[in-house]
Amino acid sequence: MLQGYYAIPDELIMARLHSLFEKSAKRWYYGIGETNGKNTWSLWKQEIITKWDNDSWRYKIENAFKNCFFDPEKDKPLTWFLKLVERLNAL
Template sequence: MRQEHCKHDRLWWRFEIITKLVNNSWIFKMENTFESSSFNSYKDKPLTWFLKQKDRLSALHQDMSDSMINMKILRKFGGELEHAIKCRCEEPCSKEDYINSMEDIITRTRIGKTWTRNLMESKIVPKTSKEDRIPERPVLKLHKLGSTSHLANTCTKKTKISEVQVIEEVQCA
């Protein structure tokens, strides 16, 4: 077959392959992959993602126009990114313009990027010896008695008032 049709271009070959290999399960699989795929700016490049989606849609619907394919792909972005791309490009727009505006928006703004938290593992290492551990509560001591069994407000021992020592005055004669 290759020797008979060697003069045909790539599009003819693509059409022949699609017409010979397409069956219901393949169509179902391609529709599911198109519907389930969504653009993630951290793992997908705009050019490759857009072209993959375009190839999937053009394989499923050969009679669909390029503008309809572009609009279906733009709906896959959703939210702010879709709105920003539509605002930058006028309605009859080529795929190159869409891809350029996508790359421009994603690289220059935070639109299309999701917030991810960096959850770090706790680096607290439990201490092994009892001497190294910090006590849970500070140990309170009575000021005058020095005992740790009770606090000053519950102390039953009477405290002695400080005795004033009178220093005898030496009289000068």
Template sequence: MLQEDFHIPDEIIVGKLHSMFTRTAKKWYYKMRMDHGKHDWSWWKSEVIKKWANNSWSFKMENAFENANFNSEKDKPLTWFFKKKDRLSELHPDMSDTMINMEILRKCGGELEHAIKSRFVAPCSTEDYINAMEDIITRTRIGKTWTKIPMESKMVSKIHREDRRTEKSVLKCHKCGITSHLGNTCTKKTKINEVQIIEEVHCTEEKEESDQDSAISEDTPVEDYPI
């Protein structure tokens, strides 16, 4: 493309290969450069075709396309859409843009795919689909995944609920505190007897104090006041 559109010489194209390749492709380029030395663009083009334009590469690209469904929490519509389009264009060079867009929308999910297609009466450009996709994701919850609660947390919460239910269902006697019976059938009257004893003690103390006060008043001499 650089050579056809911009008429760039082979030397410049070969010099840009190290920045055009990424990840595994860049490692492959450095290894080929060390093993074979300098070559023109036609040699590198044939080596690239041998490396990637084969059935194994096509199978990997097809699997990558089928497995990469759109995820609104991780993927950006613009980057995701064009990445999928590049893969389909390489796999099927004769496929039209309309068919490519339809295949890409199929990987968006049922609700999001239906919402995007409902905005257009006839097939439109890739940019229109991307703009509609971004607008729907931004303004609605269509295409967004719900957070699932792990099974472990569900089991823990269930155990806590059962514990609280068990604690509430335990009945105790309000007289003796034993859980085997209720207060209306309790045979132990300890608390009631204790209350009666305390009341008797208070009454005895009050009676003794009143007797002492009366004895003091009788022993005190009465002063004679002149009439």
């Protein structure tokens, strides 16, 4: 997307790519980097599509969203709401 719409060079995309990932996704990112060494944007794009653009991942996120109920005894409203927003944005 960035490359097509904004003509951003691969080097700039690659320099910022690590900042897009958090938690387990960041571990996945660094694991792929250690395994394959320095990669191009086209390789990363394919790896991201393979990892997250599949039915099982989408099913997992949808189920997590459907099964997430607010419990006033254990959840803070803002934290619970932001978690739901993250899940919706992921889909």
